[in-house]
Amino acid sequence: MKIFVVTAFPGLLSGPLAESIIRLAQESGIVQIELVDLRDFTTDKHRQVDDYPYGGGPGMILKPEPFFRAVEAIEKKGKLVNPRVLQMTPQGKRFNQGLAKEFSRLDNLIFLCGHYKGVDERVLEHLVTDELSIGDYVLTGGELAAAVIIDAVVRLLPGAIGDVDSALSDSFENNRLDCPHYTRPEEYRGMKVPEVLLSGHHARIEEWRLNKALEKTKAVRADLLNNE
Numbered sequence: 001m002k003i004f005v006v007t008a009f010p011g012l013l014s015g016p017l018a019e020s021i022i023r024l025a026q027e028s029g030i031v032q033i034e035l036v037d038l039r040d041f042t043t044d045k046h047r048q049v050d051d052y053p054y055g056g057g058p059g060m061i062l063k064p065e066p067f068f069r070a071v072e073a074i075e076k077k078g079k080l081v082n083p084r085v086l087q088m089t090p091q092g093k094r095f096n097q098g099l100a101k102e103f104s105r106l107d108n109l110i111f112l113c114g115h116y117k118g119v120d121e122r123v124l125e126h127l128v129t130d131e132l133s134i135g136d137y138v139l140t141g142g143e144l145a146a147a148v149i150i151d152a153v154v155r156l157l158p159g160a161i162g163d164v165d166s167a168l169s170d171s172f173e174n175n176r177l178d179c180p181h182y183t184r185p186e187e188y189r190g191m192k193v194p195e196v197l198l199s200g201h202h203a204r205i206e207e208w209r210l211n212k213a214l215e216k217t218k219a220v221r222a223d224l225l226n227n228e
């Protein structure tokens, strides 16, 4: 998979992409991630990416031209035909595990990160295929949201996580949260690991895990259970 991220603040993404599983996935060639500086697609000497809103009001709006030029350059360079172009915005559809799976099956993704008050609507209407939000709160820009989505997608790529079964037991698989987990020591400051996990009885362990997962889901995310 090849991922491009168009942003005026590439530094906001470089850290999260340079650690742990996402770093290893890039090093082993499972994914290539390219940060594209929006300012490289301006034409004025101040490299200005934003401007005042028509109609007045507070905040600055990201100009359309650098986004169109950046995406055209990416399409040409990557020989991409009709790629998915994802705009990070609090007005977007809420990102979830189902979308992470869908995106993980694509060969290319282009992320556009807004900042300030927003992006010129012509970008959304004519360039973007998917408007995405990561939750009901407002961030200063789409960069951290793009990092979240890239992380969720890349870990699903074949080979990214050593243990294939690990991803299949994640939260949100089967519309429920994950069960509790324990490791050594067996007892710590009087806190004991549940007996059943030490029993070696695989059927009973699976039953316990399922019950715990359902209990937790019912308590904090009952909405998932009615979400078949």
Ligand code: 6GU
Pocket (backbone or CB within 6 Å): 087, 088, 089, 090, 092, 114, 132, 133, 134, 135, 136, 137, 138, 139, 140, 141, 142, 145, 146
């Ligand atoms: Cl995708 N962008 C911004 N700026 N804020 C957000 C968001 C995205 N998702 C939730 N809040």
